[in-house]
Structures are given as structure tokens and as C-alpha cells.
Amino acid sequence: MIGVPHRANPVFSAPDAWEHGAMDLEKARAFIRDNHRAVLLTWHADGRPQMSPVTVGLDAEGYALISTRETAAKFRNVRRDPRVALCVTTDAFFGDWIQIEGTAEIVPLPEAMELLVNYYRDISGEHPDWDDYRAAMERDRRVMMRIDITRAGPDVHG
Secondary structure (H helix, E strand, O other): OOOOOOOOOHHOOHHHHHHHOOOOOHHHHHHHHHEEEEEEEEEEEOOEEEEEEEEEEOOOOEEEEEEEEOOOHHHHHHHOOOOOEEEEEEOOOOOOOOEEEEEEEEEEOOOOOHHHHHHHHHOOOOOOOOHHHHHHHHHHHHHHHHEEEEEEEEOOOO
């Protein structure tokens, strides 16, 4: 990661987070509830990193959620290697941000449909035509990536 968040940032206010480079996972989840822009890191089969700008949400169980397509590189990468990292930012991009790490699972359709509906609703509000939304999810071969958050921070830079 480049840059260190401001000590005044309430997300990073715990002294322990600064001294040990980690943050409370509930604080990370709270940040994600309010901030949905992120860059997702997965790994190609040959070991190269693959990054994608994504929209991230959070479900009631505390999993980070990302909608993707079965045709996307991130989908193929996570199927093979479930380790992921996300850099989550505010809409302003510069300013507050967090990094999370975790293990991802893919939830395919039809099981993913209600997760996709709730993901949209939580981030964007009500859709004007839920039948059209559901049809688009099927047509686009959408799946839900659920990330079990195992670590969050910033890392301490010295």
C-alpha cells in the first residue's frame, strides 16, 4: 500500500491498530458499509497479480460482497486460488481507505440471485424494475463473490 491514513481518521483511531498494523474487523466492516469503491486483487495462474476496480458491499453476516461475471478473470482466479485483497476507498479516492484480506467463495446462480438483489439494494437503493434486474443478472451470468474478511489494516509503514 502507498500512503498512511491520517491518525485523525476515526477508522484507525485505536492505538493498537497503529502499533501492530492491524485493525478491528468490525471497524473495517463499518467502513465498507459506508464506502463501496474498491480495487480487488486476485492472482493469475502464473503468479502475476490481477487487479480490478469493483463495487463492494457487506451482507448481514459480515462478508464482503462483489458482483462479477462467470467470464471475468477475477472469477477464474478466485475459483483456482481463493486468496484476495481489497483496497476500499471513499468516493473521493484520496483520504480515508482500508485494506482487507480474506478468502473468497463464488456463489453461482440461481443461489446468488437474492444476494445480488440485496447487494444492489444495500448499495444503490430500490431498482425501478426488479424483474428486469433479475433478467440482466441471468443474461450477464452474474455470480456473487463472498469474502470472509480475515485481516484488515493499514499496514504500519516506517
